[in-house]
Amino acid sequence: MIDVRSVVDRVGTTLLHASYVPDKPRGVSDVVIAEPDGRTQIGSGDLVLAVAANTAADAVRLTEQCGAQEAAALLCKPPLAKRVGVQRAARQAGTALIEVRAGTSWTQLVLLLRGVLDDASDEVHAPEGEPGSADLFRMADAVAAVVDAPVTIEDANSRVLAYSARQDRTDPARVSTVMGRRIPNDVMAKFRSRGVFRDLSKGKQTIYVPEQPDGTLPRLIVPIRLGGELLGSMWAVVPGPVAEERAAAFADAGPVVALQLLRRRARAGARQARVAELLRGLLQGTGSSKLAAAEMDLVAGPYRVVAIDAVNAEAPDAEGVRLALAERIARGVGAPLVTEVDGLLYAIVPVDSWSRFREGLATERNHGSLVAGAGEPVGLAELPRSRGQADETLGLLHAGLVAGPVADHGQAWQVLTLHRLAVNVGSGLTELGPLESLRAHDSANGTNYVDTLYEWLRHPGDPRAAGEALCIHPNTLRYRMRKVLAITEIDLDDPDTRLALLAQLIALRWN
Template identity: 65%
Template sequence: MITVQGVVDRVGPTLLRTVLPGERGVTDVVIAELGRRTHVADGDLVLGVTVNTAGKAAELVEYCGAHGAAAVLLKPPLAASSGALTAARDTGTAVVEVHNATAWAQLVWLLRTVLDAAEDDEHATEPGNQGLGDLFRLADAAAAVVDAPVTIEDANSRVLAYSARQDRTDPARVSTIMGRRVPDDVLARFRSRGVFRDLSRGRTTIFVPAQRDGTLPRLIVPIRMGGELLGSMWAVVPGPVSDERAAAFADTAPVVALHLLRRRALADAERRRSAELVRTMLQGKGSVRLAAAELDLDNEPHRVVAIDVDTTDALDAEGLRLALWERISAGVGRRPAVTELHGVLYAIVPDQAGWPALSEALRSETGALVGAGSPAEITELADSRAQAEEALSLVRARLVHGPVASHDEAWPVVALHRVAAAAVPTAAADLGPLPVLRAHDEQTGSSYVDTLYEWLRHPGDPKAAARALRIHANTLRYRMTRLTELTGLNLDDPDTRMAVTVQLATTRWA
């Protein structure tokens, strides 16, 4: 793992200077957001983009150091302020000064380039991985051939490597590199122009002219091997490219394809091994602690998260699950351990350092249905799995609002559902006058059952009950008079009210 000083050395003294060294390894780059408590994990380089006072600098360094950050990057004079340095010494984090004239966006590119290249270099030293560190060098070579900045992307539009000279591009490329994935709005624009359809059809090169929103022209080359689309290379070009230069750019694709195949083979083997370890932990059988150690899970409370997709098409569902698995495994917050069982994805995430980021990310995924168990000790995840599956079943049945539910937060719905499910076999909902109301609603189209339900849900507040039914309060009162005349219900009796409430909950929540 590369150190803070290693990152500073690779970026160069023109942009970065170590003010206070540290010994923690670096794993990722995080931007501190204005007005929000930034999620920080072990090994993060935290960029103080919005920090503008010495007090805020000291507060950020103290918070990041307490959460295991490798270093905090600040511009002068904040990097040398006494409060920031004191906080850094107390928490063991490093402080790095960023040259005043450096653009933060440019620095993010440079830092992620350094980290990605360092990670590839580490893989390259492992047995069987020789040559895997060359993707960034291949991106530079392809950029030299086409004389334009290049990205290498996988089949899911995730950025694997990119060349230098990205400062000569456009906002679409900037957001792609900063997010390490082509944003959805950018994908939609290229999809509307038929780019991905052309990629799938096997064209050698695809030229996309400049767009009205300012997006510069693109020259795109599919990366194929044995008829399979592995990814693509995207060059931001000033205009149409000569046939000779486009052909030379396309000639680099087979070399890149070999590297992508090797990377995928390694990733598939690691994923299979990780999936088996996750299954061991979910079942709570065998060497659970050994599995946790091999998955590098800390000894802290974790949650099991069950993830399904909202589609009835089996083939489409499989594709959506694979895409979700890819995105989750690529790292959302603290990278979760993931497996698939019976058509459902299961992830194990730290409660504090993983679940908030994963929950937020999954809410933005179209078609994802998510249930999370309560936090549990690392050896007791079988219970959290059962809770995750129960929460997921409530999401599928639309008994909770939204696509994501955690068992501990959705406990009122869980309780109602359990009571209702237990009452169904007893036919309790068929006792008394409630069947009369149901029959009347079916025959006349009235809504007396719904009216009674909302009246009981909002005791003493007829206006709230009327709002829930989207009717006037006087209409509610009229309906209540009519349904009591029809059934003879004595709603002044507390036991009758409770019994009818249980009956209606049974029909609504089972």
């Protein structure tokens, strides 16, 4: 159960200040409003809002009542929380005394406090979901009760974040919005033509849109702002013009929803940062696989690490491109875990999702240049080994040694074997034999005989395939090979010569 101090911390000092909190604060169970007749039913663990307390004497009596019923805290407006008598009564009662900032709406505070308690309940009772994932839906229901109409809460890009009950009493435009989780383009165009989004950006308190000729019901819209920033909007489907008092109450909920959106943004940002930190530790071999598995609810494996290069590192917008790609991959391609290390994206993909993920990457290539190398399946603790294989495969793709845009380490074993042989022998490998004279001829005459020899060796007995790799006719390939033999006098009938030349050419391409 969440305690008083945690509630104050979550709501923030913008609205609440703890005047007195016991060393062992009571757990919070509910929020109640103190009625002016003094007959309020206060229970153990309640947050009691001193709405009717006008004098210090009122606050002292209410504090004593809270202590007798073991309420968690009394919340009151200035200057009552600073009065010596009220503070003394709170200490004697063992009840926390919280000051509510002047100008705070009690209605807004009730909604926010209930959201905090629901959020804490989610953390305890819904471990499989993201903490607080349902708070906006509860907020939508609360706001719908205020305006007596079905409500959606949307972000600044018209994406639906939450919606209330009673959506079946709306119209096709609202149903499509909820089903698609955003306002359909044709519906958005109609609202835009009426200046709705212009009015939202200008900061109007409420916007009323009458019924449209196509049968779209009226809307009452409230912008969600905080600190001058437009965070989103609330849309209520109403039967007609709304009474001024009810419209004002609907608008009063805007700042409370804004706080929820900011808390949601902060929670998501903190969660993403923590996940990225854990993933980098796993990939670099510096993190605990058991801790990561516990925090991210991961099974032991097997997983493939996929190294993805989205854009030239020298491009001015490289970081933005990688971030956009990471978001698309995580949402659309099917990788549950994506992070960035040293300018590359890495996805950790369960083996049973690999085929679908690979197909998604091939489709993602339509957004721009992309190559990806995949490591072998491993357990969670062995991800650094799979990452090394993914990096090696990506290097082969960049060197043109294997075909892309996506390559699998296990399926490229032949090229990997030759590559490792060539690289491990050392840079002096290419200086042996006749290859140097062929390179010198190409450099002096602008010919392409080194690449011709490479493709001929890669496609033995198949001049058509070698020619296709070079984008030349097979007869042109044969002519070039005759020139190669004339320049170098290589014995291509000797299998050891062919193997040595191929190793040299691979080393030349890699280095």
